Amino acid sequence: MKYCFGVDIGGTTVKLGLFEATGEIIDKWEIVTRVENRGEAILPDVAATINAKIKEHQIEADDILGIGVGVPAPVSAEGVVNGSANLGWEYKEAKKELEELLNLNVEFGNDANVAALGEMWKGGGAGEKNLIMVTLGTGVGGGVIVGGKVLTGNNGAGGEIGHICVNYSETDHCGCGNCGCLEQYASATGIVRIAKKRLLSETRATVLNKARISAKTVFDAVKAGDEVAQDIATEFGRYLGHALANIAVIADPGIIVIGGGVSRAGEVLLDYIKGPYMERAFFANKKVEFALATLGNDAGICGAAKLILE
Amino acid sequence: MKYCFGVDIGGTTVKLGLFEATGEIIDKWEIVTRVENRGEAILPDVAATINAKIKEHQIEADDILGIGVGVPAPVSAEGVVNGSANLGWEYKEAKKELEELLNLNVEFGNDANVAALGEMWKGGGAGEKNLIMVTLGTGVGGGVIVGGKVLTGNNGAGGEIGHICVNYSETDHCGCGNCGCLEQYASATGIVRIAKKRLLSETRATVLNKARISAKTVFDAVKAGDEVAQDIATEFGRYLGHALANIAVIADPGIIVIGGGVSRAGEVLLDYIKGPYMERAFFANKKVEFALATLGNDAGICGAAKLILE
Numbered sequence: 001m002k003y004c005f006g007v008d009i010g011g012t013t014v015k016l017g018l019f020e021a022t023g024e025i026i027d028k029w030e031i032v033t034r035v036e037n038r039g040e041a042i043l044p045d046v047a048a049t050i051n052a053k054i055k056e057h058q059i060e061a062d063d064i065l066g067i068g069v070g071v072p073a074p075v076s077a078e079g080v081v082n083g084s085a086n087l088g089w090e091y092k093e094a095k096k097e098l099e100e101l102l103n104l105n106v107e108f109g110n111d112a113n114v115a116a117l118g119e120m121w122k123g124g125g126a127g128e129k130n131l132i133m134v135t136l137g138t139g140v141g142g143g144v145i146v147g148g149k150v151l152t153g154n155n156g157a158g159g160e161i162g163h164i165c166v167n168y169s170e171t172d173h174c175g176c177g178n179c180g181c182l183e184q185y186a187s188a189t190g191i192v193r194i195a196k197k198r199l200l201s202e203t204r205a206t207v208l209n210k211a212r213i214s215a216k217t218v219f220d221a222v223k224a225g226d227e228v229a230q231d232i233a234t235e236f237g238r239y240l241g242h243a244l245a246n247i248a249v250i251a252d253p254g255i256i257v258i259g260g261g262v263s264r265a266g267e268v269l270l271d272y273i274k275g276p277y278m279e280r281a282f283f284a285n286k287k288v289e290f291a292l293a294t295l296g297n298d299a300g301i302c303g304a305a306k307l308i309l310e
Numbered sequence: 311m312k313y314c315f316g317v318d319i320g321g322t323t324v325k326l327g328l329f330e331a332t333g334e335i336i337d338k339w340e341i342v343t344r345v346e347n348r349g350e351a352i353l354p355d356v357a358a359t360i361n362a363k364i365k366e367h368q369i370e371a372d373d374i375l376g377i378g379v380g381v382p383a384p385v386s387a388e389g390v391v392n393g394s395a396n397l398g399w400e401y402k403e404a405k406k407e408l409e410e411l412l413n414l415n416v417e418f419g420n421d422a423n424v425a426a427l428g429e430m431w432k433g434g435g436a437g438e439k440n441l442i443m444v445t446l447g448t449g450v451g452g453g454v455i456v457g458g459k460v461l462t463g464n465n466g467a468g469g470e471i472g473h474i475c476v477n478y479s480e481t482d483h484c485g486c487g488n489c490g491c492l493e494q495y496a497s498a499t500g501i502v503r504i505a506k507k508r509l510l511s512e513t514r515a516t517v518l519n520k521a522r523i524s525a526k527t528v529f530d531a532v533k534a535g536d537e538v539a540q541d542i543a544t545e546f547g548r549y550l551g552h553a554l555a556n557i558a559v560i561a562d563p564g565i566i567v568i569g570g571g572v573s574r575a576g577e578v579l580l581d582y583i584k585g586p587y588m589e590r591a592f593f594a595n596k597k598v599e600f601a602l603a604t605l606g607n608d609a610g611i612c613g614a615a616k617l618i619l620e
């Protein structure tokens with residue numbers, strides 16, 4: 001039997017999984033991410049916990065195909081990270097460093113891209129080779145898979161879906177410095193922003209309370225039939241659906257997978273996205289499927305393992 | 311010495327090239343495209359002219375690596391064309407059919423994608439592996455190259471750059487049926503459309519004459535310092551530059567190559583595109599280079615050959 005490890009390094013915890021080459025997860029655990037001192041302990045900690053797990057499972061080094069790793073930053077094709085705010089890293093030759101620590105084959109990828117690969121492999125996009133994944137969390141992350149491979153791009157910044165411009169008239173700034181990014185409307189934060197703006201001038205009755213609003217309260221109210229919440233969801237869905245139509249004309253996906261915390265709202269979310277998508281999609285892209293992500297927090301370790309198994 | 315053929319099938323002529331495996335073109339010729347009877351003669355004609363050329367150059371079948379072919383239609387990964395208006399084709403298993411006619415390895419690709427591959431190999435994008443090519447002709451074609459490979463997508467419709475929506479307020483229809491496509495502003499036809507609209511209400515003096523306007527007359531006037539023409543070029547450049555910024559956030563290119571008839575305007579064209587691009591580009595995409603295509607009509611046969619040589 002051959003094995004590989006999938007590692008998902010986040011700003012708070014590192015999630016790890018031990019996989020058989022067939023794809024089955026046989027162990028799963030977490031360690032704390034120590035970001036102090038420019039995150040210098042992170043890769044040695046990962047190496048130490050993997051070495052401990054290799055001993056525990058009595059695996060021979062020859063039977064390990066490699067270690068796949070997702071990190072919250074652009075990663076070049078050579079496995080170089082040129083700064084990660086969440087990990088405290090500046091320029092780091094991440095692949096080289098971890099390969100030297102472990103004496104094993106290592107592949108790095110951007111965490112959102114890697115999660116997309118995981119959903120293609122075992123999740124909402126299983127069976128597809130051309131996929132767009134959108135992760136609706138605090139921000140909007142994304143990954144584009146083309147012919148089964150992550151679209152990495154020239155700087156490791158491929159598939160940065162959250163920063164496609166969807167509103168050239170916007171005057172509020174996105175975290176990236178531009179105005180009108182998808183992230184300003186379709187993230188959990190963006191939905192709250194839309195809601196608060198609307199509630200300023202809203203005269204209809206609504207269960208929404210400006211002081212305690214969240215993406216969850218909005219979509220709970222949508223399901224309860226609240227018209228104001230439904231208008232907020234319509235605005236959210238219009239920006240996201242139109243953005244996806246523009247992404248599809250470039251990437252020509254077979255499936256679009258929606259994940260992240262906001263996607264816990266369920267199928268109702270897709271209903272608000274599909275209409276505006278179809279309204280603007282190029283004819284060749286109208287047959288695309290929509291699905292919710294299914295792997296949750298495991299998407300990262302699965303996709304990281306797939307970096308090795310692909 | 312090993313050889314391959316590059317074939318560019320257009321609606322009027324088929325362009326062909328014989329290449330050494332090193333990439334050197336050693337012969338180049340054309341035949342007429344016979345589109346009558348659903349274009350049933352096109353592939354047999356291609357096979358016949360290739361067989362004649364093989365005899366003429368006294369090449370052994372074993373020394374032919376294959377035949378690359380570009381066609382004006384989406385092409386699936388399996389070499390199937392599901393209809394081409396320009397060639398009269400309906401559903402056609404193009405790769406299989408030509409392989410049977412020639413008893414040689416054949417690869418098909420979409421003509422705009424294949425031209426992008428050609429420019430990456432020997433043209434304006436030489437040396438790059440991540441490239442966006444935009445062809446500004448009667449329409450706006452395009453191709454996206456990622457990691458040295460054409461982004462084909464699920465239906466062979468990847469990189470359909472001309473149909474990214476750049477203006478959600480547009481009420482005129484694009485040929486594709488949607489409203490606000492890049493093609494409506496950045497093609498030769500689109501530039502004329504912008505110009506005619508502006509001239510309706512223009513009060514300044516201009517050399518432009520509404521009855522005899524073309525993309526060429528507009529850019530000639532731009533170079534002569536005509537302010538009205540410069541405003542038209544500014545509008546053109548804003549739509550194209552903003553669209554390219556949105557495409558770059560997905561594809562993360564190292565270079566953007568501008569080709570097609572409109573690009574004969576030269577470097578001045580790039581000046582109008584770069585500003586709006588930089589204004590809207592995601593920070594990770596600001597270092598991209600811009601270049602004019604250099605292969606002209608040879609981009610198709612070169613890219614087609616590269617389908618075999620890659």
